[in-house]
Amino acid sequence: MSDRPVGVFDSGIGGFSVLNALQAELPNERFVYFADTAHAPYGERGDDYVAARTRAVTRHLVDAHDIKAMVVACNTATAAAIHLLRVDHAALPLVGVEPALKPAVAISRTRRIAVLATRGTLASAKFNALLASLAAQADFSLVPCDGLAAAIEANDAAGIASLCARYAAAAGTFGIAAGKVDTLVLGCTHYPFVAEQLRASTGAEVHYIDTGAPVAQQTRRLLAASQQLAVSATRQEDTADATGTTRDRTRTTLLLTSGHSSQLDAAASRWLLRSAAPAAVFSAAAMAAA
Template identity: 65%
Template sequence: MSASPVGVFDSGVGGLSVLNALRAELPHERFVYFADTANAPYGERGEDFVTQRTLAIAVDLVERHRIKALVVACNTATAAAIHLVRATYPDLPVVGLEPALKPAVSLSGTRNIAVLATRGTLDSLKFKKLHASLADQANFSLVPCDGLAAAIESSSNAAIADLCARYMHAAGRFGTEPDQIDTVVLGCTHYPFIADELRRHAGPGVRFIDTGAPVALQTRRLLAAAATLADECDDNIATVLETSGAPQALAAAAARWLLQPAAQPAAAAR
């Protein structure tokens, strides 16, 4: 099993930010990444639909690629269906995502925190439980960023700039004074790609937090516990990229955002 790949999937290209962190933390591992671009973004879909897609993709990655671990690189899919994936494959290490509210609380000096996420994530029971568990420790400004993941998927720079300005304004006042927001949680894997645009509206001293590095560390822990960490990797074996949408769109995103090259994406119907 140590030579088997780690499966990673997202509704689209956002999970490439997590893949970057995984490849940095686990340089000897093989990865297969699936972007469900034909159905993106999940954050604006119903929970039943997201659950069905998550399970179908997990089954395919297990059966066709024989993955040794699965990273659900999507906050919305994690909230909707990760418990069902774990129940279906109890022996498979499965790592999910959730907005980094706990790290934000520990880092914030003003205890005022903005959470930028999809509506599907913010409306999920899993997120509501997390938020409620921390509500007495900080003030959270929850901002559903409708359309932002889709704008990133289409690389629409004008739309990205407009939406970033709109949602950062909706979050509140930023800064390091006691009544200002000093920490921003990027609650969607798409958002780290536009962090610089978001920072333009925050000013100095404001922290931005995403979940890529913690997810990569947790993946390492689970592989080590299962004794399936790869000792070495053939340099000629590239990360496999697949999509339910147009391969050329995923190729363009990979060229723009992946820190290491990957094989040319292939179409894979689900």
């Protein structure tokens, strides 16, 4: 057993969809979640920029929070940097995310699948290698959803509704009849939070696929394999974290952000299934000094 926390990282609050799955799969673990909102959206940045931010945040979580594993809960960051993290932190269990094309192929009956993702994810070599390996098994409609992650971050209801309708329409005609798109891959961790709005355009019969549960299951496997799986609940005591702020360790998730803590706290209230300690802000300078 290891009482050290698991790191979870996203460009913003989208990774909360993965964190919810992690908390359900691993109820005895502690988590440190970093939202790099000051540098988002990643999906509309270049690979070099995203890789540099991913490496910086991972280094901070390793050095300042002694994480025992790292979950990169961002499709764009996984595509741009997971291979670099495996070199930087060879002994650290690492889990990335990618659009769940294989599960979509397994479940689709019409063999027509739509993928909603960021432009960065769809342009990545990692995604395109996966797509090429499955091209003979289904027809894929790829839709870059510019602005949707940002609208979710801002909790912009009108913007979310408009963008969901636009991108669903661009994906094709949905349904379970032959020739229609019967499976929708949510290729960004933000998108599960707007599934209800997407349903207004796709209908209730279309299969929705995201990566939260498989990522959580893989994290459990890696922790068990490295003999670091927490097998009992975190003991009750107060400790000071890297900021000098006292945290109650029975609240098993610490939130960090490079942006505004109030925004992250509000998002946690909306999206997280379990409570978390109030967010702390880390600037680039603070991360460099840690």
